[in-house]
Amino acid sequence: MYPWNFRTISRSDPEYESARRAAVWNGRVPDRYPELIAFPETDEDVQNLVRYAKEKKLSIGTKSGGHSWTASFLRDSGILVNLEKMNDISVNVKDCTATVQPAAYGSDLNVVLHQHDLMFPGGHCSTVGLGGYLLQGGFGWNSRKWGVACESVLAIDVVTANGTLIHANATDNKEYYWAARGSGCGYFGLITRFYVKVYSLPRGIMTSRYVFEVKDLDQAIAAMDAASNQVSPDLELVLFIGRDQDGIEGRPTFAIVGDALSETDAEALTALSLLHDLPIMKKAVKSRPFVSCTLPEVLKRYDNILDNRGLRYETNNMWTDVPTTQLLPNIHEIIKSLPPAPSHLYIVWWLPTRGRPDMAFSMEGRLFMSLYAISNDPSMDERNARFVVSSFQKLDNCRKGIQLADENLPGHPGKFMQTSNYRRLEALRRKHDPEGRFWGYMRVPPEFDEALHVL
Ligand SMILES: Cc1cc2nc3c(=O)[nH]c(=O)nc-3n(C[C@H](O)[C@H](O)[C@H](O)COP(=O)(O)OP(=O)(O)OC[C@H]3O[C@@H](n4cnc5c(N)ncnc54)[C@H](O)[C@@H]3O)c2cc1C
Known part of the structure; x- marks a missing residue:
């Protein structure tokens, strides 16, 4: 008992x-x-x-x-x-803050906030849990403008390795707070509540989508790179390579998608015109530019592509600062071996817009790529696991680091924060969880192991 x-x-x-x-x-x-x-x-x-x-x-x-x-x-x-039972959400409209328990989904929070014309930069799929998402950073809707989601965490309640419940923020128990913003699956406590800042609902939400044959990829990527220094913070630019897109069966195609979450329709239109006016867009085989949408529509956008609970996923990701054109030979190789839909390669022009506060989160780059090999056939597991790892191992010389969001630490570990932050995090773990009550990272890259020799 x-x-x-x-x-x-x-x-x-x-x-x-x-x-x-x-x-x-x-x-x-x-x-x-x-x-x-x-x-x-x-x-x-x-x-x-x-x-x-x-x-x-x-x-x-x-x-x-x-x-x-x-x-x-x-x-x-x-x-x-x-923690599935711990999913309460409460909103303080006057202060533009919310309190959430970790098993609540980002979309649950946004459904509540929507009633008050507010929004939070939750994950792109509606069922991503807030607990793991906020701990690892959180690349969500309008995160280029509002920052990675953990920047909006004002405070947390944490149960420590001793079983004590503490409140941590920028002034009290600040080591717990520092680590909670970016340590992801290596945090040394158990968070029971997040206190977050929320934002006014963008009034001009608009999306543009263009689908192309793969033969136009090099030209499209070069054009996107050239335009990338003019991308406004409220615009998210994504390139999505996969099969069976937009009714084009069998062969891989790529889609360029722009999502603007702007203050007004006019601003959204201006932001998306950058994309629309690129000459390469004329080569699109299908296009749906400047489509106005509601927040609930946006929140569901990626669900049918990504949110397939029960399918067997293998993933890998990387941040890079190299010009995208340099990655093209490897991207073409990936396309040739890409498993059937909904497997895909996802590229985001993240283009950080500002510096970040001092927190564990400290790894990002100009471009983010993640590769998903997806199947419902267990006999494909080993093949798909090798595919996502070897495809990105070939890009190791271009890889700056990884996100803890789509991480594959067991298969292909990479730097998920600055080495100095990792050293600081592990020193805090030794101080606050000396007996290793909470599991740490499954595997870290060699440079992190080496960094601990000086502790
Ligand atoms: C369909 C899908 C779409 C996604 N889209 C996005 C996206 O748009 N943007 C993005 O940034 N990420 C995205 N992700 C990645 C996702 O954010 C991470 O996998 C995140 O960890 C999920 O949060 P969770 O609460 O479900 O995590 P869990 O799987 O429950 O937890 C992950 C790890 O976090 C730690 N953890 C979780 N809760 C706590 C807690 N309360 N206290 C202490 N430690 C805890 C544990 O170490 C745990 O192993 C997506 C994932 C999926 C499957």
């Missing part, structure tokens, strides 16, 4: 395997088996769990939305803390 009333499932329970699988969004569930799966409902439940883990010397993996592609919360032995 456990010293609490909330639901727990141990390895010998008949429902163990279904609960273990249900925790993972990815259809490819890794063969990792915690001893216990717990479903706390309150802060006090979480404190009891952490104290119990301390007493029994068990490590803890925390799952909020369960969207980590590698299921970083699912480890062998220890406790899997499934």
Whole structure:
């Protein structure tokens, strides 16, 4: 018997395997088996769990939305803390702030905010959990303008490795606050609540989409690169390469998409004209420029492409500062071996618009690329895993670092923050979680291992 009333499932329970699988969004569930799966409902439940883990010397993996592609919360032995019951949202309209529990989805928050003409830079798919998303940085809607989502985190409630509940912000318990903004799947506490800043709802939301044959890719990428120094902060520019797009069956094509979340329609029109006026756009085989949309439509945009819970995903990503044209030979190689839809290569002209505050998050670049090999056939797993890793290993000399969002730390670890920040984070972990109560990163790149020699 456990010293609490909330639901727990141990390895010998008949429902163990279904609960273990249900925790993972990815259809490819890794063969990792915690001893216990717990479903706390309150802060006090979480404190009891952490104290119990301390007493029994068990490590803890925390799952909020369960969207980590590698299921970083699912480890062998220890406790899997499934926060699915902790998903409350409350909004303070007057202060433009909201309080959210970690298992709430970004879209849940935006649905509530929409009623008050407010918005938060939540993830591009509607079911991304806020817990993992905010911890790793958070590249969401209008994040080029409003900043990575963790910049909007004003404070957190955290249960520490001792089982104490603390409030942390820029002045109190600031080491916990610093680390919570960017350490992602390597945080040394369990966050039960985020206090975030929210924004006025953009009034001019507009999108343009152009689809091309692959033969025009080099010209399109060169044109996008040339225009990239004029992209306004409220415009997000994406290139999406995959099969079966816009009714073009079988062969790969690419789509260039611009999303403007501007103050007015006129501003959105101006932002998107940059794209529309590029001569290459005349070569599009399909185009839908300047389509006005509502926030709920935008929030659903990527769901049918990306949000396929239960399909088997292999992913890899990279930040780069090199001119995109330099990546083209490898991009063409990727296209040749791209598995069937909905597998795809996704390129974002992230083009950081300003400096960031001092926080663990400290890795970004001009361009972000992520590769998804997706299947419902388990016999494709090994092939797809090799494909996403080897495709980006060939680009190692162009890779500046990686995001902790689509990370593949086990298969192809990369720098996910500045080395000095990693050293600082690990020093804080030794101070605040000396017994390793919370699982750290599954794997880090060699330069991070080396950086710890000086600690
Ligand atoms: C369909 C899809 C679309 C996505 N789109 C985007 C996007 O647009 N932008 C973007 O930035 N990312 C995106 N991602 C990546 C996503 O943000 C990360 O996978 C993120 O970790 C998901 O949050 P989560 O709460 O579901 O994480 P989980 O999988 O629940 O957790 C990930 C890790 O975070 C840590 N963690 C989670 N909750 C807590 C907590 N409360 N306290 C302490 N540690 C915790 C744990 O180490 C855990 O292993 C997407 C992922 C998917 C599957």
